[in-house]
Amino acid sequence: MKQILARGAESIIYKIEQWGQSYVLKWRQSKPYLLNKIDSQLRKARINRECKMLTISRTLGVRTPAVHFVDLYNHTIMMDFIEGTQFKQLAGQIPMSELVSLCHNFGQLIALLHNGNVVHGDPTTSNVIVDGNAKLWLIDFGLSEMNATLETKGVDLHLIQRVLETTHWDLQETMLEATLEGYIEVQGDSAESILSRMKEIRERGRYS
Template sequence: MDLTLISQGAEGKIYTCTFLGKKSIKKERIPRSYRQKSLDTKLRERRLIQESRNLVKVHKEGVPVPGLYFVDTITCSLYMEFITPSISLKNFFIQNPLVPQSLLCDFAGQIGKGIALMHNAQCIHGDLTTSNMLLKPQITLANENLKDFSAADYLINPCMVYFIDLGLSYGSSTPEDMAVDLHVLEKAISSAHPQLENFFVEILYSYKIHKRKADSVLTKLDQVKMRGRKRLAFG
């Protein structure tokens, strides 16, 4: 199996590969040398299973996530659909500083709906950032590995927002956990994309439409933000 390393984070390595004849992504959870070996193996396997179950659960709920092909507990790896061509939402905003308002509303609507469906499935993403969202054009390309599909091309082609990297995801039905999930995204947007002043507001508007019992989550979100402001004020 040909593996090409495309990224490495604190939790694991991401490769492109061919799995059962399909261009795929392999996500491998790497061992942590500072942990006792048997404990490390158990923790990595447990988190691997948790991530795979959450991927399947939110996919059934209608959340756009990569399809899961195979779970390898021996190497602590997931084999998943390779979303291509695609660009992270973060890189899209960096490379396209002037995005039409209509497109921003479209993306915000998709993001709010996706998070709402995820929370309806009682799944907390745990790391909602624009780096963990991909834009995939909804067009049929003769060559899906087209390398010259530029960032500007995503402005003129309808795109779907995919959610990726559920490595920190977990199950919860509490409004508090869902509110924190949203607050993480709000902080990520304000930090990475300060020019998008109303983007998170539009996300919440869509979230409220699609989330069951959204009011309790949004009330908690206000409380979470208030706690953050108090910490900043009083240290």
């Protein structure tokens, strides 16, 4: 059985049942406006990166779906289906205390990645799944990078702030505060320079 779960700008996500379990097949579509060869290389690189970074992030203590299969030539990756709800959808439906606790945890997970010199690259609330035990899972690592720098970590935090402003504008202050608190808790002293870089990036965006 194959069912379409989501249709993104660049990929189609299928849910499949196999061996009595649910899995996700993520297929990167081609971009008609790109030359064939460039398109194929780009899709291959993103799939490769996603597979690698999902696995590396797990070693840093962040829950991510286990990857079972990757096909670089058909631009497909097969991973566990995570039973839960997108954090984006859940955020407005739960009591404030639960929201604060989830955001706090989200910040902790981003800090765990950053401590391991990994940036997520697309840390939106659509890319976080909350399972039935209120545990957070991170997905969508196609823009993730290793060898993170002060700048790329600052960008990751800046992207979080931006997504909260645009997607959760009525809850943004509470959500940002709780996320950054969790982040600082794990990151310790080095959080200060990363937070000030985040602010600097925001200012740059304002005046450019």
